[in-house]
Amino acid sequence: MKKSLILIASLLLSNWSLAQWKGKEYVVEKDPKVQQKLEDWQDLKLGFFVHWGAYSVDGLCESWPIVSEDVDWLTPHEDLNAYRKYYFDLPKRFNPTKFDPTQWAELAEDMGAKYFVFTTKHHDGFTMWDTKQTDYKITNPEYPYANAEHADITKSLFDAMRDKGMMIGAYLSKPDWHHPYYWSKSFQSPGRNVNYKIDRHPDWWKNFTDFYFNQVEELMTGYGDIDILWLDGAWADKNNLQQDMKMDDVGAMCREHQPGILVVDRWVGGRWENYRTPEQHIPSESNPIPWETNLTVNCCFSYRFEESVETNVKSGRELTHKFIDIVSKGGNLLLNLGASPEGWFNAEEIKSVKQLGEWIHANEKAIYGTRAIAPFAEANIRYAKEKEGDKVYAYVLLQEGENMNKAMLPGCLVAKGAKIKDIATGKYVKYSRQGNSTLIDMPKKSGVAQYAIAFEISKVEKMAGKNVGKDQAAIDAENRNL
The missing domain is CATH 3.20.20.80 (Glycosidases)
Structure with missing residues (x-):
């Protein structure tokens, strides 16, 4: 042996x-x-x-x-x-x-x-x-x-x-x-x-x-x-x-x-x-x-x-x-x-x-089998991508009672003609390109569904920046306080 x-x-x-x-x-x-x-x-x-x-x-x-x-x-x-x-x-x-x-x-x-x-x-x-x-x-x-x-x-x-x-x-x-x-x-x-x-x-x-x-x-x-x-x-x-x-x-x-x-x-x-x-x-x-x-x-x-x-x-x-x-x-x-x-x-x-x-x-389609993409975090937004393919996922983290009509995805420029879908409902949402970012309409949700809203972006033209506006200490502090 x-x-x-x-x-x-x-x-x-x-x-x-x-x-x-x-x-x-x-x-x-x-x-x-x-x-x-x-x-x-x-x-x-x-x-x-x-x-x-x-x-x-x-x-x-x-x-x-x-x-x-x-x-x-x-x-x-x-x-x-x-x-x-x-x-x-x-x-x-x-x-x-x-x-x-x-x-x-x-x-x-x-x-x-x-x-x-x-x-x-x-x-x-x-x-x-x-x-x-x-x-x-x-x-x-x-x-x-x-x-x-x-x-x-x-x-x-x-x-x-x-x-x-x-x-x-x-x-x-x-x-x-x-x-x-x-x-x-x-x-x-x-x-x-x-x-x-x-x-x-x-x-x-x-x-x-x-x-x-x-x-x-x-x-x-x-x-x-x-x-x-x-x-x-x-x-x-x-x-x-x-x-x-x-x-x-x-x-x-x-x-x-x-x-x-x-x-x-x-x-x-x-x-x-x-x-x-x-x-x-x-x-x-x-x-x-x-x-x-x-x-x-x-x-x-x-x-x-x-x-x-x-x-x-x-x-x-x-x-x-x-x-x-x-x-x-x-x-x-x-x-x-x-x-x-x-x-x-x-x-x-x-x-x-x-x-x-x-x-x-x-929201499992935006979770299992995903991989990291830069930038991974911008304010209350997180990003990931599918392992193979063009889809990018954006997650808007919401606090209790927080309702937003629109959310900005900093540094994420959606490709022309691309579609954005609310993963949980399968419904497409309206959006507009704003410089190097994307402004999306936020669906109204309550209960567990309101913890965070995950979006599927069919194709991204550009992902810019790396945790724009935050130094490392700020990112660490945010993680501790999540």
Whole structure:
């Protein structure tokens, strides 16, 4: 097997090349199956991301309460060792009796998502599938959910989402704070990193990396077609305390079992980061490197009890505006909900994502399969184009109660004889050319339809300017306030 992996890895090395953008190098994957998968993924635009684990029992931040670091988002414990024991026992109370994977898949479809990424294991090491590598898993016979119909939660979800035609992504943490050879019991943990010197204990580290490799291989071989391996925990990297996770071996093994799979070793860069994953913010501009913003519907990735999140839930309008902004820049949105101890989601969050989905379904011709075009943003206008062809899409973002008789599309000069159509209704609208811009009649709308109005322009003579009248700081501020 090892010789096979070495051979595969050497062959794969010829499938990458380096490109430059703004003076920085990035890796381009040349494998045609990977390129096709990446192209297909970029067409999908919206993914459904779920953080779920035993931490949901108490509505805790995922994994991080057990780390010995003084960070802004955590309250320190008087006795961290005692708290860790309490935390690691949470699976004994995790019994999501209301979990229905079909219901989750229907919600994903309602919100307009085209792919699904699930936290199969977070940093705390609790495994949400029937792994053979550890007993710290959802199917442990000592835990209350072990004999449930959908006890292998990962398998149940992946099957249900595939039935809806979704791409499947497996989130997996590289570090594992429960594993005895990541945080050895011989030493105190100084933080998120391995707590011993790897060069002094290479056998310990090999034990851990073999465990990691085997868990990834289980996902690659026992859970159907996997489109994305979404890795987290960038500090577990050979350039940090020698934490070499043998990513060339892991990636080669993944491609052997799942040809064309996208591997996202996020924040690390290099050949195993097929696309970038900015977290909780939207980049200020478009770029040629495929990317995906992962964003929470409330303040946090994991579940919070209803009364603590209601004021933090992003509205349907806010989500729609952020989504359009991302689409106009050529990116994808991976939108996260945290699941409850029972196996469902907060009502206000469901309401917001369904409102987003209602808008998307009415305007999907201007969303899926689009690509960025310059200029992508002008004031409250966003632009995109169809992947192949002459059509340009303009999105007018509207605030609550805002009604406009006409809207100016700055820098967009519609070709003579071209037609402009309201995507949602299919009706053509009147317009006039104004210098290098176009003035269009705005249809009256209400409710979700009024969040933004998407127009299809059959042909554009000229797209001028680049975020005219705004410097970079202003664009960043607008994105934060959308």
